[in-house]
Amino acid sequence: MDRRQFLKSTGAGAALIGLGSAPWQKALAQEGPIKIGLLAPLTGVVASGGREMVEGTQFFFESIKNTVAGRKIELIIEDDASNPDTALQKARRLVEQSNVNWLIGNLLANTGLAVANYVKGTGTPYFIPIIAADDLTQRHGIRNVVRVAGYSASQFTRPLADWALKQGYKRIATISQDYTFGHEQCGGLAQTFTEGGGTIVQQFWHPLNTADFSPYLGQIANMKVDAVFAMETGADATRLIQQYASFGLKGKIPLLGAMNATDQSVIRTLGDECEGIISPAHFAEGSDNPTTQKFVADYTAKFGKTPSLYGFSMYSGAMWVSKAMEAMAGKIENRDLFIDTVMKTQLADSPLGKTVRLDEFGNPIYDVYIRKVVKRPDGKFWNVPIETYPSVSQFWRFDPATYLKQPAYSRTFQGIKKG
Amino acid sequence: MTQATRTLTIGAIAVVIAALLPLFLSKYQVGLATEVLIFGILAMSIDILAGYAGRTSLGHGAIFGVSTYVVIYLVSEGMSPVAALGLGILASTFVASIFALLAVRTSGVYFLLLTLALGMIVWGICLRWTQVTGGENGLRGDIRPEALYDHKLFYWVVLAATAVLSLAIWRFVRSPFGLTLRGIRDSESRMRSLGYNVPLHLFIGFTVSGFFAGVAGGIYAFFNNFVSPSTVALAQSVEGLLMTIVGGVGTLFGSFVGAAAIITLENIVSSHTERWQTVLGLTFILIMILAPEGIVGKARVLIERVRRSKS
Numbered sequence: 001m002d003r004r005q006f007l008k009s010t011g012a013g014a015a016l017i018g019l020g021s022a023p024w025q026k027a028l029a030q031e032g033p034i035k036i037g038l039l040a041p042l043t044g045v046v047a048s049g050g051r052e053m054v055e056g057t058q059f060f061f062e063s064i065k066n067t068v069a070g071r072k073i074e075l076i077i078e079d080d081a082s083n084p085d086t087a088l089q090k091a092r093r094l095v096e097q098s099n100v101n102w103l104i105g106n107l108l109a110n111t112g113l114a115v116a117n118y119v120k121g122t123g124t125p126y127f128i129p130i131i132a133a134d135d136l137t138q139r140h141g142i143r144n145v146v147r148v149a150g151y152s153a154s155q156f157t158r159p160l161a162d163w164a165l166k167q168g169y170k171r172i173a174t175i176s177q178d179y180t181f182g183h184e185q186c187g188g189l190a191q192t193f194t195e196g197g198g199t200i201v202q203q204f205w206h207p208l209n210t211a212d213f214s215p216y217l218g219q220i221a222n223m224k225v226d227a228v229f230a231m232e233t234g235a236d237a238t239r240l241i242q243q244y245a246s247f248g249l250k251g252k253i254p255l256l257g258a259m260n261a262t263d264q265s266v267i268r269t270l271g272d273e274c275e276g277i278i279s280p281a282h283f284a285e286g287s288d289n290p291t292t293q294k295f296v297a298d299y300t301a302k303f304g305k306t307p308s309l310y311g312f313s314m315y316s317g318a319m320w321v322s323k324a325m326e327a328m329a330g331k332i333e334n335r336d337l338f339i340d341t342v343m344k345t346q347l348a349d350s351p352l353g354k355t356v357r358l359d360e361f362g363n364p365i366y367d368v369y370i371r372k373v374v375k376r377p378d379g380k381f382w383n384v385p386i387e388t389y390p391s392v393s394q395f396w397r398f399d400p401a402t403y404l405k406q407p408a409y410s411r412t413f414q415g416i417k418k419g
Numbered sequence: 420m421t422q423a424t425r426t427l428t429i430g431a432i433a434v435v436i437a438a439l440l441p442l443f444l445s446k447y448q449v450g451l452a453t454e455v456l457i458f459g460i461l462a463m464s465i466d467i468l469a470g471y472a473g474r475t476s477l478g479h480g481a482i483f484g485v486s487t488y489v490v491i492y493l494v495s496e497g498m499s500p501v502a503a504l505g506l507g508i509l510a511s512t513f514v515a516s517i518f519a520l521l522a523v524r525t526s527g528v529y530f531l532l533l534t535l536a537l538g539m540i541v542w543g544i545c546l547r548w549t550q551v552t553g554g555e556n557g558l559r560g561d562i563r564p565e566a567l568y569d570h571k572l573f574y575w576v577v578l579a580a581t582a583v584l585s586l587a588i589w590r591f592v593r594s595p596f597g598l599t600l601r602g603i604r605d606s607e608s609r610m611r612s613l614g615y616n617v618p619l620h621l622f623i624g625f626t627v628s629g630f631f632a633g634v635a636g637g638i639y640a641f642f643n644n645f646v647s648p649s650t651v652a653l654a655q656s657v658e659g660l661l662m663t664i665v666g667g668v669g670t671l672f673g674s675f676v677g678a679a680a681i682i683t684l685e686n687i688v689s690s691h692t693e694r695w696q697t698v699l700g701l702t703f704i705l706i707m708i709l710a711p712e713g714i715v716g717k718a719r720v721l722i723e724r725v726r727r728s729k730s
Contacts, residue, residue, distance in 0.1 A: 043695075043696060078690060084649055085643070085645075088645060096447035096450065097446075097448070109556055110556045113556050113559060117559040117644060118645075410549060412550075
């Protein structure tokens, strides 16, 4: 056998082995373990967040020994590659091939919207602790899509705007990534702030992955604003916070951030430049609540880092659904009843520290913290609550029916009150 | 038996086998098979240019996706699926003709870069024209006609369409027009001196290829019920081209083998390891080294060798 022949036959053999071990087996019957499909971006632009999503979910299921009401939990993890087409493909695989009882996960709004559109047809329960797209629990709500332990994008920036008004801020400029998540968060802030008598001086929208913020920061420095609101995620947040400090704006103009701008996934790599940033959220890792503190300590001990929004939300989301499964004694095959039970379940003893419930649209009502980034004795930074807004729903103080008549927030509609 | 009848026989057998597949496969696997057919058509449309006119396009993902966008948009606005499909294909053909106008006078790497740039423009428009395209969230809707809800039925309809389209493309590349394209591929200057209008032939070839990509994109809209900028992104064009190359450039029906290989690999490997892209990359490198003429191309060479050694 010459070398060429060898290569060919080896290649063919390897291919055959590959085909043989492929999961072509028929799906298993409904009885037996509860199968859960976890969709997370393990590759692509938001892979680091995706990995923490998996950690958080596994961490919770391990804490209950992978058993709910005597039934084993089987967690099937699929990579959505940060791409909506892949997410859709993987959701199909989990539902049609693996026969999962329910789906949870996804990080980017477009992946979540794609999967939500699919489960609308199949009726599979789908839980979205991270996906914040407003309309999934508002104008285009789907019964079997529930935002357990998540939040809708404009929910938290409204109390932040109220807080800013109370500080006497009159003029705010916003700087945000130019996509729906940013439009919605800025919209919540802009509407509440202007309706309360404040002025949005200017809104800057920049593409994702902006390396240099100096064009925006240079303008902001001369605008005589009382505060700046930054809606940034991931590496953009890191860069903005760093450049804000190196432009000498830190300490001069207060920096307000969206929850994700001062999330642990961002500030765990930062130094003094992130100190003092104010942001609103349902969770503060620096809270003195004993349940929160225990969760933070356990998570840090296991993974060697303070939990981020991704790890925390998936942990709490999985906990929420598991509470519902327990209430049904593990018999969750009746999907209608299952969704109803989840909607009725109130989550106590979670890392949130307080009991939370869902509104009729499937979005949680939280006590929202206004948090400040503070240096810990060990030199690391975390978010500490400085004020609490009790029972904030996704509709703030608006009447839901009236609110839903206005269009969804976009680059062109920010709800800014004229005059 | 002439070569033509042999191809037709093999084609007919392949269609019959493909038609029997849903009886053995699970619902999800039938979905994958449907996708293989759709992307097979896209890869074939790329092969018209790459294999027969010697022009490698990196803009076909965009042409494909334009049709997907138009179909989903129009059906969501209340248009009948058939009319929307027609308009979607028309839109893709129109976009392809504009691409063609700009690109036909170039060849080689310049053609590659120009089509890449044009595709990026389409992607940019889909990303930024939020009011119409939904920005990066894309468009969603339950647009598949109710009669085709059943996954097997939908597969058979797509299979029938694929069979007709494949026959049409096969006829097209074997027509005198197709032969002219091949002439241009082999020597542009000779064809020009023989009196052929080279740019016009390339223009028509490109537009026809865009038409087929548009059909694939339109069908994809009904398959996916969802479209976002990733459908028109460069990665889509590259994937289409990879399917063509893996199957074998210039083999036409190799496109289906390529599409099947890539889609199955992606879906199986990614469930087992998050390093699936590495595995895919290595596989492509191996194919390029061991069978640069693609799977079907290699098979033909091998069959030819066996036959010659017998005679």
